[in-house]
Amino acid sequence: MENNSLSRALFDPVDSxxxxxxxxxxxxxxxxxKGLAFLHEESTLKIVHRDIKSTNVLxxxxxxxxxxxxxLAKLDEEENTHISTRIAGTMPSCYNREGI
Structure with a gap:
């Protein structure tokens, strides 16, 4: 993409x-x-991304x-009514091991 990732736009050194x-x-x-709403509600296949962060937005x-x-995306199947409590995704680089 021409402007790279949202992460670089926000967190690169100020001059760049x-x-x-x-x-x-x-x-x-x-x-x-709107993109997430489309994936969850409007798309023929209902998709849950599970790793939204600034580096994954171009x-x-x-x-x-x-x-x-x-x-890490999953298809959300209509007949699947249980709630998943398992943690998925990658830790943002701004967190240390204790989550602070």
Whole structure:
């Protein structure tokens, strides 16, 4: 993607970060929410991503977010009514081993 990941846009050294004003940030957040809503509700296959984080959101030339890395995704089957409490995903790099 032209603008790499949301993580790089937010957390790279200041001189190489994208300049994201509040309207751009809101556009990115709403785009991610719409993408997840599509995967959960509108898609023929209901998909639960299970690893949403800034490194898994890519930004195109116009700062439209694209959800990536479906390695931990699961299909949500309608007849599957149990609630999974198992933790999945990768720990963000900002957390240490104690979760702080």
């Amino acid at each position: 970060q994208l300049k994201l004003d509040w309207p751009a940030r809101q556009k990115i957040c709403v785009g991610i929410a 930004l195109d030339r116009d700062l439209n977010p694209k959800i990536s890395d479906f390695g």
